[in-house]
Amino acid sequence: MITIDGVSQTFKGKSGPVEAIRDISLTIGEGEFLTVIGRSGCGKSTLLRMIAGLLKPTKGEVRVAGEVVREPRRDVAMVFQKPALLPWRSVEDNIMLPVEIFGRRKADHRAQVDRLLETTGLTGFRKRLPHELSGGMQQRVSLCRALIQNPKVMLMDEPFSALDALTREELAVELQRIHMDLGTTIVFVTHSIQEAVLLADRVAVLSSRPGQVRRLVEIPIPRPRSFGHNAHLDQVAGVSAELHSLLLSDTHLPKTSTL
Amino acid sequence: MTDFDAGSRTSRVWTNVGLPILGVVITVGAWWGITAAFHIDPFYVPSPADVVDTFLRTPEFLLQETWTTLQRVLIGFAIAVALGLVIAVTLAASRTVERMAMPILAAINAVPKVALAPLLLVWMGFGDSPKIVMVVLVSFFPVIVSTMAGLTSTPDDLQELTRSLKASWWQTFVKVRLTWALPQVFVGLKVATPLAIIGAVIGEVVNPDRGLGSVIAGSGASNDTPLAFAALVLLAVTGVVLFYLVAGIERLLVPWRVAK
Numbered sequence: 001m002i003t004i005d006g007v008s009q010t011f012k013g014k015s016g017p018v019e020a021i022r023d024i025s026l027t028i029g030e031g032e033f034l035t036v037i038g039r040s041g042c043g044k045s046t047l048l049r050m051i052a053g054l055l056k057p058t059k060g061e062v063r064v065a066g067e068v069v070r071e072p073r074r075d076v077a078m079v080f081q082k083p084a085l086l087p088w089r090s091v092e093d094n095i096m097l098p099v100e101i102f103g104r105r106k107a108d109h110r111a112q113v114d115r116l117l118e119t120t121g122l123t124g125f126r127k128r129l130p131h132e133l134s135g136g137m138q139q140r141v142s143l144c145r146a147l148i149q150n151p152k153v154m155l156m157d158e159p160f161s162a163l164d165a166l167t168r169e170e171l172a173v174e175l176q177r178i179h180m181d182l183g184t185t186i187v188f189v190t191h192s193i194q195e196a197v198l199l200a201d202r203v204a205v206l207s208s209r210p211g212q213v214r215r216l217v218e219i220p221i222p223r224p225r226s227f228g229h230n231a232h233l234d235q236v237a238g239v240s241a242e243l244h245s246l247l248l249s250d251t252h253l254p255k256t257s258t259l
Numbered sequence: 260m261t262d263f264d265a266g267s268r269t270s271r272v273w274t275n276v277g278l279p280i281l282g283v284v285i286t287v288g289a290w291w292g293i294t295a296a297f298h299i300d301p302f303y304v305p306s307p308a309d310v311v312d313t314f315l316r317t318p319e320f321l322l323q324e325t326w327t328t329l330q331r332v333l334i335g336f337a338i339a340v341a342l343g344l345v346i347a348v349t350l351a352a353s354r355t356v357e358r359m360a361m362p363i364l365a366a367i368n369a370v371p372k373v374a375l376a377p378l379l380l381v382w383m384g385f386g387d388s389p390k391i392v393m394v395v396l397v398s399f400f401p402v403i404v405s406t407m408a409g410l411t412s413t414p415d416d417l418q419e420l421t422r423s424l425k426a427s428w429w430q431t432f433v434k435v436r437l438t439w440a441l442p443q444v445f446v447g448l449k450v451a452t453p454l455a456i457i458g459a460v461i462g463e464v465v466n467p468d469r470g471l472g473s474v475i476a477g478s479g480a481s482n483d484t485p486l487a488f489a490a491l492v493l494l495a496v497t498g499v500v501l502f503y504l505v506a507g508i509e510r511l512l513v514p515w516r517v518a519k
Contacts, residue, residue: 052423071425078423084416087515088438100434101426129515149424 335394
């Protein structure tokens, strides 16, 4: 579904160029859930923005569904760290925003809005304004807004990192369920090992600046997964430890090391 | 519903209505007390009672003049707001135009408007138009500056969102930037409201025909200080009413902001 082919990104900083991403190549299959994990400033978000077509790679190219990405695509939906809701629009009107912008008929999407509100437990809040909702609920609205696009690909940029730990777990479990239901290809950027292990089919561990793929780790734990109590605690602990040591050892390695 | 709710409602009425009224009562009381305690000659500072007496001598006349001034203020203010919004939107849409136009606009704003009044007399003669033009000149700038500030303050996350949705410039502008700018626009409107009244009065004092500014100019000639004070109080009341009117419209149009 997504092919990242030798992609690099160098920004022009005030004191010379800053290399954010160096030569990343990845293939993400249809329906796969890939999480990208790394320390802050390792270029995770930059990579995501290049897949989204919000940022042009300095070198290399990204293809989604076989087409080279040169601008944002309407079958690719983004979920940001902040909910990015319009404060004057009710929950349902916020969810309808992409429908309006795409020039589609709202009437055709009402039923879908109802369904999405129900899945995310927001039915009773459809007429509320964003400031009346908790952070977790706002991020749920933002998720619904992405899903109304019927995206082939969802790109999520640390979507739960501003939330408290419990809400975060709740939303991660919910997202897993949505992914299992819809089979959307998801690239999910995070710095939480726990989230990565719960959600991902594969985890791409990025090294610090310039961001490179240190290792691709498979998470073979069967779904649905849950936090804490489950039958695969040993596996969870093993994979978590592996990711942890990969992220920790990062600083001691020379910057040029590759896979 | 509960005691707690009832209590909070009472306290809200008290803060929103009671406290402002109390402030006015204390101020008028202090004014009265000082004029009485120091036996100030009404020729210099009349007491509130003198002012009310003067008003009651010719209430229709003074209200008529208030209405004249108010009309000029409203027409001029409406033009200033429309003009200010159009200019601000144009400037926010194009950096080139903004760079070219900003020094001119700032220069126009910096010219002392009193100095323009005689010119307006030459160009437009007597009557309403020079006063209305004065209102526009005095009050358009804050509308432009605040609207532009609002239009350029769209947060990054919302900009990324519209970009990722491939929204057109126009869609982004109408659905996001314009509404996002509204609270800022209202800041400008609240600054511009009293300026509009000042503009009308400058026009009327320099070039008197009718309106409260002319009343003040005339009272100076006839040494009628209480009359000047009556006109000033009417202007002040007009200003307060207009200000709260704008604030009321803001409450209607920007409920998400007021709620915070």
